[in-house]
Amino acid sequence: MTYVITEACVDCIHRDCVKECPVDCIYEGARALYIQPDECINCGACVPVCPEEAIFFEEDLPESSKRHLQDNADFFSQALPGRSEPLGSPGAATPLGRVGVDTPLVASYPQRETSS
C-alpha cells in the first residue's frame, strides 16, 4: 500500500509534502512529484499539507486518477527518458536532488499556468 501523487500536482510542485514526509520518499521529476511506493510508510502526513489536494491513499484514489498509482511506481521501476537504468529505491529523495525528468504520462499533460 502507498500514497500516490496525482495529476493535480503537475506544473504546481509546491513541495510542502516533501518537507512533511518523515522518510523523504517524495521525489521531484520535472513537472511533478512522485512517491516511491516501497519507501512510503503510509503515514499520510503529505495529504493535508498539499494545497492542490493531489495526494491520495491508493484505495481512496478517484477513478480518474487511478492510473497514477502505476505511474508513481513507474517513475522508479522504469528507465526514465534519457536514462538507461531505473531509479529504483534510492532510500531518500534529498541527497538525489531534482531528477528533472517525468514519466511519459506526466510529460504528456498539456502545460498549464499555475500560481507557484
Place this chain on the structure above:
Amino acid sequence: MATSDMVGTRKARCPIDTEVDATFHQWVGDRSVYWNEERKAWIVTGYAESARILEESATFWRDIPQRDGAAEFWGRHLLVMEGRDHRRMHAVHMQLTGEKFSEDIRARAREIARDLSARLVKKGRADLAAAYADTAVFTIGADFLGIDITDTAMIANLIEEMKFRAVWKEELHSRDGIPFSSKVAQDGKAAIERIAAVLLPIIRERRGNPRDDLISAIWKKGATVFPDWNERDVLSTMWSSLDNETKPLSRGLLYTLCRDQELQARLRRDPSLIAGFVEEGLRFLTPFRTIRRQVRQDVEIGGQKMRAGDNIYLITPLANRDPERWECPHAFDAERKQESTHFAFGYGPGYCVGRYLGRVEAQEIVGAMLAETSGLRLDPQYPNPEWAGEMYHSIMPVHAILER
C-alpha cells in the same frame, strides 16, 4: 543480555543511562521477535520488525476497539478508527495541529510555562511532575483549545478529574485491559462525565460563535469527515490536547536535568540545545513504551509465524536502541544527531498526530523552567522517585528544589 552489557564499553555520559535501561530489561529476549507465554503475545524489540508492523496497517492494527470500555473511554476518537475513516481523520488532525499550528502556539506555551515556573520558584520546592509538567501540558492545551485558563479554579478541578481518567487509561490499555464494570473504569467514567459537564457548554457555545481556537476548528473540520459530527465527537478529539505523551516525556526530561547538573548547566548556557535534548529524551525515555498491535492476517516476521488474532507488544525503547541505527544507543546524549527515525511517536499510518505539538510543548516547558531558575536538583527530603507505567512510562513524583 545483562543491563551492564547493554550499556557497552562506552563510558556513560549521563547518570540515568543504566537506570533507564533497567526499566525495560524485562523485555529483552534472545531474538528480536519472540513469544511471551505470560503475556500470551509476541514481543517485538527489533527496529526493522517494528517499522514493518507499524507500516503495514492492513496486517497489524490496534486492538483498542475490542477492549471493554474503549468506546466509553474514547468515543469517536482517532485511536478507535481504522481504514478510510482513520486516514481522513488522521489528515484532519494534522491539518489542525501540524507544524504551523505548533509554531503558532509556541510563544503562548512559553508564556504559560514561564508563569507556572515563576510561581513554583517562589515556593522554592515543587513536585516537577504533577505541579509543573502535567499542569503545564494541560494548561497549554486548554489554552489553545479555547478554554479560559484564567479561571484557575476550573482548571485545577479539571486537572484533578483528569487523574481519574489517566488511571483508567493506563489500565484500559495495559495487558488485556480491565472490565468496564471495575471500580477504576467506573471512577474514570464518572470523572469524564464531570469533565464533560464543564466542557460541553463551552463546546456548544463555540459551535454558534466560532473563535480563533482549536475547539472551533475541530467543529468545522470534523464535519468534513463525519456529517453527523457532534459535541461529544469534539470532546473526544480534545482529549489528545489535554492528556498525552508530553506529560510523561516532560517529567522524565525534568528528572534527567535534576540528576545531571553538567547537562543542566550546558542547556542553561546554550538554550538552542534544548530541542536536541527533547528529541534525545523522546528516543531514550520513549514514554510511549509499549505499542500494541493485533495480527489481522497470518504473517511471517522476524522468522516467526504469527496467526491472525495474535497480540503484539512493540517495545519502543528497545527498537530505539538498535545499534545499527544509533551510535552508542544506550547512552543519553543530548547533543546526538538522531541518525534514524525513532518510534517514540509511533510510525506509519498511526504516526502520532501530536508530534509537532508535543515537541514544542516539551521544549518550552523545559526552557521555561531553566529560564526561571539558576538550579534544579532532587529534594533530599524525599526518597528517589521510581519509573513506572507500562503504556505511558515515566517517573513521578519528582520533588525538586528550585533555586532562583
